[in-house]
Amino acid sequence: MNDDQTLTAARKALAELALPDGTPLVDSGRLSGPVRVGNRLSLAISINETELQDFESVRAKAEAALLSVPRIDGAIVALTGEKKGSPAPSAPTPIVQPKSKPPVLGGVRHVVAVASGKGGVGKSTTSVNLALGLRALGLKVGIMDADIHGPSLPTLLALHGRPRVGRDRRLLPMQAHGLHAMSMGLMVDAETAMIWRGPMIMSAITQMLGDVDWGELDVLIIDMPPGTGDAQLAIAQGTDLSGAVIVSTPQDLALIDARRGVAMFRKVDVPILGVIENMAHFICPDCGSRHDVFGAGGAEAEAARMDVPYLGAVPLTMDLRAASDAGQPVVARAPDGPLGTIYTAMAEALWSSLEDADPAVPQRQAQGV
Ligand code: ADP
16 A cells, blocks of 8 residues: 555544544544655644543544555554643643553553753763663663654664564563663654644654553653743643653753753753763773863762753763664773673662662662563
8 A cells, every 4th residue: 555545544544533522533623644754654633621531532443444544554643732821822832641550551660761952962861871871780771762753772772673563552662782772763754753843743642652552661750852941741640650760961051951950850850860971081991091171070960950860971882872872882882891881870870769769679780580
């Protein structure tokens, strides 16, 4: 089936559905899409806040209808709408579900967001190496990037091909360096991002998280999209996070951004598990000496001022960048090397604070779990 035939079949399947007041869904003027990407269809239904409960069954039926289309093995239907009092009525905002872990993430003990106030500070690099550090402790770890416009996991972990479809048509995470990994870039392509702009993407992301069969995990790391706007707030509220890690560079500006990140998570009662200072100092590749280009101790002092744990500092090194570009993160390449040791120590601190919050989680020390 070509695209046109698939979309015609999708519209036909949707034609059977009606809104709670009896209006046919396809005539309601509330639809964006459907859009096809590979073997997946996506659709957004716009609603207002008071309609959320009534429309959940419409959403579920629309998803089932799209899944009934031949050769389609995945469907995402998002409820989106205007927030009351929104200053920009043209910008759709996800209607956020009450805070609770979606049942499909029930096998995941801890969902941890890795966030930064702005892009380019090394959030994705940190997410991957922290995940590998947790894995080196013998934990079962998943990682997912949630940045539709710049998914970086396929490069960082050298993920190739498409994820396989498992039970209930849910996607099976890909395996890389002992991690269970999934990337937005493998689920939705840039074409879809054209219709799901800004915050609208985010309600889809929480649903996509559930579209993956994560199985049993000790920790699922979510590499958040950069920034601290409504979009990030929606993920924080939609996934019942155990906590968040904020990545910052030492410059003042980045710290201001980091403060915004801390404030955002606090607003929705998500504990801040720690701040990581990335590119904290420069290690000269020729002489190996350390240069505190941005001064020393700024991020640690700032973490103390914000009353959040300081997990540690990662230097700016060519090795780290080269390893990431090659799809061989430093912790996978040399867990006992100087950088591997830094990340593993931070992972240990992170795991202890997660365990403190939930002492029922077993301490796993054995490798190869
Ligand atoms: P973000 O996710 O915040 O946008 P990335 O993790 O993609 O940032 O990092 C941006 C770039 O900086 C990448 O090329 C990455 O390899 C590089 N980088 C990140 N951290 C370091 C570091 N400590 N030393 C050297 N290069 C780094």
